[in-house]
Amino acid sequence: MLNSAHAHHADVIIVGAGVSGLTAAHHLIAAGVTVIVLEGADDPGGRMATETVDGFRLDRIGQLLNTAYTEPARTPGLADLVLRPFAPGALVHTDGRTLRAGALTPARALTSGSLDQARIGAALGRLAALPEERILARPERTAHAALSSRGLGTTLRPLLAALLRDPALTTSSRVADLALRTFARGRLAVPEGGAATLPGLLAAGLPPGTVRTGVRVRSVATNLVTTEEHGDFSCRSAVLATGARAAAALLPGLRVPQFHQVTVIHHATPAPLPWDGSLLLDGDPKWPVAHTAVMSSVDPTRAPAGRSLVTTTVLGPPPPARTVAARLARLYETSTREWELLAVHHTPEAVPAMPPPLDTRRTVRVLAGLYVCGDHRDTNTVEGALRSARRAAGAVLRDFGIPLPAAPEAALPVAA
Secondary structure: OOOOOHHHEEEEEEEOOOHHHHHHHHHHHHOOOOEEEEEOOOOOOOOOOEEEEOOEEEEOOOOOEEOOOOHHHHOOOOOOOOEEEOOOOEEEEEOOEEEEEOOOOHHHHHHOOOHHHHHHHHHHHHHHHOOHHHHHOOOOOEHHHHHHHHOOHHHHHHHHHHHHOOOOOOOEHHHHHHHHHHHHHOOEEEEOOOOOHHHHHHHHOOOOOOEEEOOOEEEEOOOEEEEOOOOEEEEEEEEEOOOHHHHHHHOOOOOOOOEEEEEEEEEEEOOOOOOOOOOEEEOOOOOOEEEEEEHHHHOHHHOOOOOEEEEEEEOOOOOOHHHHHHHHHHHHOOOOOOOEEEEEEEEEEEEEOOOOOOOOOOOOEEEOOEEEOOHHHOOOOHHHHHHHHHHHHHHHHHHHOOOOOOOOOOOOOEOO
């Protein structure tokens, strides 16, 4: 219980039970270090949240993963995570026609009569073959400037906007190239059962009592974490694994980045909607939709039998419901009059912005005994959040004189 002195001490106190905090806890515990994770909310998981409405599982932010991600397989606790992949590539609706980006080789695209698809395939193929260090050594500018100079802005812009969640493409061109490289090497995917499945597995895999929810932290030092209502927690080291703004509030001097806002809109159809599991990108900037998918075709666990779940992402504030319905009717070539609006989730600070110049591996060690991790210390993806946590755990263990255990190399299961 929280009243005992033993419950108020651990080798490491982690503040924040989102993906990064839970992952750091797993790496540290695997090395024999005692850990307590403090979370102010009532449940762990942070922004990777899923709510259930009438049998539908609705993600709040709708993060896209990729089967080419390496960090999930290196993270203890995620062995049972199953990824549900979208159809290969992605559909891009632009200029009244729909092309598939990334699914065809240049030769096959030319055979099909699509020069645009051939050019996209060639560009993605070149990026897929490049080592990561070569991409990080490239001259840096904005993603928009890089696309324009390569003559691929019209066709690849919707894809990059979706991958980066940055409609203006102000993101560093190096990060954009890394995102396209990952896209070319794997398939976009979502966790089976909803985004919350991932942090749920992490939390469930920790020893009982490790995660303490409803505990609001007031201050953090190298050997002491003070809470609002649950007393002080002593430690040898502390790890801040909150969002960037909360981390800066607890540790003045940390930079607070700009953020990209995201709105996720969920509709239920009265009957199953035929769809091949593709992610559909809207390349028309006059409309607010960034991308949409029949999510239940990708992951059948997200909708009750006999109905479909359509999930739509807007990279901005919530647009009028009628505007979205009208655009979806055009994109899916079907009437949306009988579709039921299940939820509209708007997150003003959904993901940290990553403009140039950018260090994609920002330091996680503030000083001996004080560390920080999260997607604001790496790339702003689930992969980046997991990687920053592993780096932070490694820094803690090095300062403790303990080697970081070897990470497994096995890939995560991908549903057929």
